[in-house]
Amino acid sequence: MVPEVTSSSAPPGDGRAARWAGQRERRRREFVDAALRAIAEHGPDVSTGRIADVAGVARPQLYKHFDDATDLKLAIADRATELITTALLPIWEPQGSAMQMIAVAVDAHTGWLAENGNLYRYLTRHSQLEGHLGRDAVADVKTVIARQLTQVFEFYLTAFQLDTRIADVVSFGVVGLVDSCAAQWLEEPRGITRTQLTDLLTRWIWRIVDDALRAGGIELDPHLPLPPPPRRQPPSPPG
Known part of the structure; x- marks a missing residue:
């Protein structure tokens, strides 16, 4: 029987890391665009929670793609x-x-x-x-x-x-x-x-x-x- 290949046993050059990095960057950009819409609609003091609402995700989900609030502001x-x-x-x-x-x-x-x-x-x-x-x-x-x-x-x-x-x-x-x-x-x-x-x-x-x-x-x-x-x-x- 051929053993199942898992992410831990996948060779480092199989492209999975690159695909994940690309997906994460795409999601970060989507969240930033959502933040721009939230700022335009709710003003410069918009909360992170409101940004998450506009992005259609829970606040913890938003922070899976940003280190913290400062990282989001920098983006x-x-x-x-x-x-x-x-x-x-x-x-x-x-x-x-x-x-x-x-x-x-x-x-x-x-x-x-x-x-x-x-x-x-x-x-x-x-x-x-x-x-x-x-x-x-x-x-x-x-x-x-x-x-x-x-x-x-x-x-x-x-x-x-x-x-x-x-x-x-x-x-x-x-x-x-x-x-x-x-x-x-x-x-x-x-x-x-x-x-x-x-x-x-x-x-x-x-x-x-x-x-x-x-x-x-x-x-x-x-x-x-x-x-x-x-x-x-x-x-x-x-x-």
């Missing part, structure tokens, strides 16, 4: 970062005139924020996770965006034969301006529509860029089409 932050990076595609592929590049990028940011307000609030409230000091999803995303903008500014400053050292400062300043203004608008819009906010931020950013160019003796028509910088893949935020 949510990672997934949110993916979504934000995808939504901000215009920043990775700028094209058109300077004003068009700015307007499209700002519109993408304010659009994502308007549609995902509760998720943004969740990320800001859970930015510093226990045991992961320094891990801040919102700050990570802002840093990635600022680094990308630095490369874009360096490309055009080089083309205009200007000092590229200001690119980093300008980039982080612009990102901080957009994020702080949009976050405040999210909580207290005061009758300002998203379109109006986008227009305001677009004009302000152009004035910052225009000032930097004029300081170097360059007067640029903001509506003049510009050659696009080299295309780059969105980088992964620091983990």
Whole structure:
């Protein structure tokens, strides 16, 4: 009689471990997506129990796929970062005139924020996770965006034969301006529509860029089409 092969006697290379790992990762992603739906529906202070309800499982079942609440929050932050990076595609592929590049990028940011307000609030409230000091999803995303903008500014400053050292400062300043203004608008819009906010931020950013160019003796028509910088893949935020 041929002995029955059990999981304990199966050779290590039979692929079972890989299949289990893939299944676990798939289930983790399903639970994270359920968490995103729960946050959108019930707000940034949603409980783990509510997330389990939306996922259609008992809370203990949820924790079979996550080490603890912090592990779940980290997974949510990672997934949110993916979504934000995808939504901000215009920043990775700028094209058109300077004003068009700015307007499209700002519109993408304010659009994502308007549609995902509760998720943004969740990320800001859970930015510093226990045991992961320094891990801040919102700050990570802002840093990635600022680094990308630095490369874009360096490309055009080089083309205009200007000092590229200001690119980093300008980039982080612009990102901080957009994020702080949009976050405040999210909580207290005061009758300002998203379109109006986008227009305001677009004009302000152009004035910052225009000032930097004029300081170097360059007067640029903001509506003049510009050659696009080299295309780059969105980088992964620091983990």
